[in-house]
Amino acid sequence: MNKMLEITGAGIEFNTPKGSFRALRDVNLKIQQGEFVSLIGHSGCGKSTVLNIVAGLLQATEGGVVLNGKEVNEPGPERAVVFQNHSLLPWLSAYENVELAVKQVFKGKKSKAEMKEWIEHNLGLVHMTHAMHKRPDEISGGMKQRVGIARALAMEPYVLLMDEPFGALDALTRAHLQDSLMEIQKDLNNTVIMITHDVDEAVLLSDRIVMMTNGPAATIGEILDVNLERPRNRLELADDPAYNHYRAAVLSFLYEKQKKVDSTTSSAPQANATKKPEPVAAPAIEPAQEPEKKIA
Ligand SMILES: Nc1ncnc2c1ncn2[C@@H]1O[C@H](COP(=O)(O)OP(=O)(O)OP(=O)(O)O)[C@@H](O)[C@H]1O
Ligand SMILES: [Mg+2]
Numbered sequence: 001m002n003k004m005l006e007i008t009g010a011g012i013e014f015n016t017p018k019g020s021f022r023a024l025r026d027v028n029l030k031i032q033q034g035e036f037v038s039l040i041g042h043s044g045c046g047k048s049t050v051l052n053i054v055a056g057l058l059q060a061t062e063g064g065v066v067l068n069g070k071e072v073n074e075p076g077p078e079r080a081v082v083f084q085n086h087s088l089l090p091w092l093s094a095y096e097n098v099e100l101a102v103k104q105v106f107k108g109k110k111s112k113a114e115m116k117e118w119i120e121h122n123l124g125l126v127h128m129t130h131a132m133h134k135r136p137d138e139i140s141g142g143m144k145q146r147v148g149i150a151r152a153l154a155m156e157p158y159v160l161l162m163d164e165p166f167g168a169l170d171a172l173t174r175a176h177l178q179d180s181l182m183e184i185q186k187d188l189n190n191t192v193i194m195i196t197h198d199v200d201e202a203v204l205l206s207d208r209i210v211m212m213t214n215g216p217a218a219t220i221g222e223i224l225d226v227n228l229e230r231p232r233n234r235l236e237l238a239d240d241p242a243y244n245h246y247r248a249a250v251l252s253f254l255y256e257k258q259k260k261v262d263s264t265t266s267s268a269p270q271a272n273a274t275k276k277p278e279p280v281a282a283p284a285i286e287p288a289q290e291p292e293k294k295i296a
Helices: 047-055 092-106 112-123 141-154 170-187 197-203 243-256
Strands: 002-014 021-033 036-040 062-067 079-082 157-163 191-195 207-212 220-225
Touching: 002 047, 021 047, 021 191, 021 220, 036 047, 036 197, 047 062, 047 079, 047 157, 047 191, 062 220, 079 141, 092 112, 092 141, 112 141, 112 157, 141 170, 170 197, 197 243, 220 243
Parallel strands: 036 191, 036 207, 079 157, 157 191
Antiparallel strands: 002 021, 002 062, 207 220
């Protein structure tokens, strides 16, 4: 069987005190095993909601997710999540945080010694061997994030779901972790879905960049195939015309096609006649969008 993650016709409506709120509509995406896909879009458009549906933390109102032929209805260790804020347990060491996940997945399958070796191996992948017995409050933000990634990898997930995993880090740490993530993913061939706000990060890491329209009723606007050879080197890519073309395509989507209308000025959205109207401003009268339109 071809291993694959399929999101089909997924939409979600939240019940809120002010009534129902349609956050997502008709999200369709097929991801092959080993693919690295980034989700990008303006704040509040629904990226985390998509990720949480795949994680099984949220149930779609219609449509849904199938992983390797099996419907996703709840969280599972084959879909590990890395949150923006590491989410480590503060009273446990880095080692113990990873151990907790490993015990959950491999209880009865690995011996005590095998588990120890496996935990150390995964902490080694993210270069945390030297500090593995420290608690979260004794290590830096980047190190905590690395432990979070080690914990996710140690579960041997088919799918690694990452919600802005490097968002809170300084540029140098971020670059270092991006490089380690590319190496690890090359070795393990996990499927990765990563949310990011960073256009360079998306182009550097992804096989495809999924660009979402603004909410409410957000959906996939365009999908960009990133055909850059791997391994990728950020310094070489900086002068690469293809890299800059991809970068420009994402920027154009975000800042021209899906330009955010400031709520304080949105009472006069037609003031600039050269701007296209917001496609989601009136979803009911908008012609159906082609969900997986590709641009070269
Ligand atoms: N549990 C909920 N109940 C009601 N509305 C929600 C709920 N979760 C999310 N939303 C709304 O759904 C929309 C999408 O939220 P989501 O968190 O997915 O956005 P996002 O793209 O991840 O944004 P950001 O980039 O800021 O993290 C937002 O308008 C948000 O307010
Ligand atoms: Mg989010």
